[in-house]
Amino acid sequence: MQRLEHRACFGGWQDVYRFESAALRGATNVAVYLPPQAASRKLPVLYWLSGLTCSEQNFITKAGAQRYAAEHGLILVAPDTSPRGEGVADADGYDLGVGAGFYVDATQAPWAAHYRMYEYVTRELPALIEAEFPASGARAVSGHSMGGHGALVAALKNPGRYRSVSAFAPVVAPTRVPWGEKAFSAYLGDDREAWKAWDACELVKTARERLPLLVDQGEADEFLDTQLRPELLREACAEAEHPLRLRLRPGYDHSYYFIASFIGEHIAHHAAALRD
Template sequence: MQRIEHRACFGGWQDVYEHASDTLGCTMRVAVYLPPQAAHGRLPVLYWLSGLTCNEQNFITKAGAQRYAAEHGVIVVAPDTSPRGDDVADADGYDLGKGAGFYVDAVQAPWSAHYRMYDYVVHELPALIEGGLPASGARAISGHSMGGHGALVIALRNPGRYRSVSAFSPIVAPSRVPWGAKAFGAYLGDDRAAWRAYDATALVETATERLPLLVDQGDADEFLDDQLRPQLLQAACEAVGHPLTLRLQPGYDHSYYFIASFIGEHIAHHAAALHA
């Protein structure tokens, strides 16, 4: 990885790296916050997955997470949300194509040539981080909206790989909402049975690890009723006894003002598990 940004922040360093991705077949950027404790040894990592239209910059410039990561001694890694480049397939609109990878491995052309964000986040990115930075191998994962979907799915599909998981305003049932149906139809094809592999409400039914889920959702979110529908995840978890803390936060919308208000609590939640 080649470092292309390097800024002092809360006693540590907010960096951005660029690297050639074998998984995605393009050049990717990933933001990394190294807290001051990283100068003295290896630290656990919180992987953050951002939402639709975002890249590696949104979380690091808007969430205010560095203060809490420095307090708790946690590295924060925030990759871009999709492959990038002139030869990468794209579409009109914000909810398909670049900036909208949905953290799946596409099987349909033309998307399958590059859109393998699930494999990238689960395998290639951690190998790069743990191989080249002072990362201990202890992992947690979180995200917002499309990224909240990605965090829940990745944690549920990989028992033992992450010590904790949380999400802000996640798309909990992409198979049953317009955003997910559009993306899954394009990336995965028309067989809705295949969509279940990337649907958190389906995955909790057969999860072999009861990793507790922490979800914060604003009750003034403009996408709450048609795209997010957290009650579907609540019902799925109740049906099988999967531990879920679902907090409906009064007055908050879908924006980074919401994330900034509660990111400190989420990082403390992850730090407790990562340092245990």
Template sequence: MNRIERHAVFQGWQDVYQHQSQTLGCQMNVGVYLPPQVETEKLPVLYWLSGLTCTEQNFITKAGAQRYAAEHGIIIVAPDTSPRGDDVADDEAYDLGKGAGFYLNATQQPWARHYRMYDYIVHELPALIEASLPATQERSISGHSMGGHGALTIALREPGRYRSVSAFSPIVAPSQVPWGQKAFAAYLGDDQEAWKAHDTVELLKSASERLPLLVDQGLADDFLENQLRPELLRAACEGTGHPLTLNLRPGYDHSYYFIASFIGDHIAHHAAALKR
């Protein structure tokens, strides 16, 4: 990995690395926060998946997470949200193509060549991080909106791989809402059975691991009723007995102001699991 940015923050370093991804077939940027404890020991890693239109920059510049990561001794890895490059397929809309990878492996053209974000997040990126940085193999995963969808579905599909999972404003039932239906039809095709493998509400029906879900949702979120629908997550968890903490926050919207307000709680949640 080639480091292209470095900023001192809370006695640690906020870096941005660039590397050639074999999985995605393009060059990718990854934000990495290294807390001060890396000077003397290897540390566990929290993977953060951002939402629609984001790059690796949004979380590292807006969430204020470095303070809490330094306090708890956790590396935070914040990758980009899609493949990038002139030869990567794209769409004029903000919710498809670049910046909208949806953390799955596309099977339909023209997307299948590069849009393999699931394999990138689950396999290639952790292997790179653990080989290149002072990181252990203890991992947790979190994210926002589309990234919240990614965090929840990846954790449910990969039992034993993550110590904990959380999400802000996640798309919990993409098969039932416009954002997910549009992306899934484009990336995965019209067979809605294939969609279920990337739908949190559907995955809960057969989850083999009872990893507790921590979810924060703002009640002033413009996308609450049409795209996010946390009541579907609550019903699915109640129906299967899956542990869920769903915090509904009055007055908070979909922005990073919301994330910054509660990111400390989420990092403490992950620290408790990663350090046990």
């Protein structure tokens, strides 16, 4: 791993590394925050999955999460949102291709060659973090928008792998909204039944673990009624009797101002679960 950035932050270190990913078949960046406690013992890890158009930089520069990670003794890991570089397929628009991996494993050409974000974030990256850093093996996952979708799907598809999960303004039903329909058609093909394996509202129906879902959603979010539709997750969880805490936040939009306002509560939620 090549360290690109090394910055003192709340008594710890905010680093960015670059390495060759087998899943993505190319070099990728990942941000790792090591709180001060990492100097003396192994710590649990919170994985953060960012949204459309983001890289590893958005969360580490805008959320203010390092303060709370230092307080609770959590390592923060923030990967990029898609493969990048020469030979990686791309498309016009912000919602498909580079910056828009949707945390699925693509099956369709040309995407399947590099777009294996699910394998990367749930398998390859944790194995690397636990081998190279003072990580205890206790994991939590969170994310925003497309990354909120990714966090929910990662937790629901992997019982026992994460101690806790949360999301900010997640795409809860990608099979039923324009962002998801566009991405899934390209990455996964035309079989809508196959899409359901990547849809949180579908996954709660057969979830083998009742891991509680914590979701914050701004009521002034410009994508609320067209792309996010949190009521669909509420309905699915009620029908499946899956624990959900959905908090609607008046006045908040889709931006990192929203995330920064409540990230401390989310990190405290994960810290409590990771201590058990």
